[in-house]
Amino acid sequence: MEWKIELIFVPVSDVDRSKEFYERVGFHADWDHTPTEGLRFVQMTPPGSACSIAFGTGLGVALEPGQQNSIQVVVPDADEALAHLRGLGVEARGVQELDWGRFVSFDDPDGNTWTLQELPDYSAQG
Template sequence: MDWKIELIFVPVTDVDRAKAFYVDALGFSADHDASPGDGVRFVQCTPPGSACSIAFGTGLTEMAPGSQNGIQVVVPDADAALARLEAAGVAAEGVLDLDWGRFVSFADPDGNRWTLQELPDHAAARRAAD
């Protein structure tokens, strides 16, 4: 049986500001924006190339805005990701080089923290060791 993570909730204070950040600044796809009932607004966005989306809105989660601190996304090139964030006006920290990857971190307007990881090329390391 496969278990697939397809949706992560990101708690925000201002839904329109969050949508502008994720869609306009980060380039996420705006998949859904609906108000299915009183006090509920559901916005779903997907990072480019991802099978997992994020959701935010009103009436969706008990988490405090800015409390999501564990979303990690794999990117092909940490330097390019940092340059893309900076070009979009997003304050980012990086590139941090570690044995298990290269990392860039940033926060959304509410303080929800994201980490972008460029995976190490294990095949190249094995070839170099041979």
């Protein structure tokens, strides 16, 4: 049996501001729908990812905006990711070198923290 994580909810305070931010950093806007008054669902996917994020209004997400700090995304090159984000005007932090990878982090407009990890080259280790 396979289990695939395909959608993670991110709590935001301003849906339009968040959508613009994620589009600016390269996420694709898959869906933006308001089926009823008070309910808006936005789904966005990072480039190359099989997992998307969702945010909106009336979704019943338990976290308050700014509390999501556990999303980690694998990137091929942490230096390139840092330069890309900074080139877009995003205040990214890094590159942090650890035994288990190289890390870059940044916050969305609500303070939700994202961590980008370049995996170590395990083939180079004995």
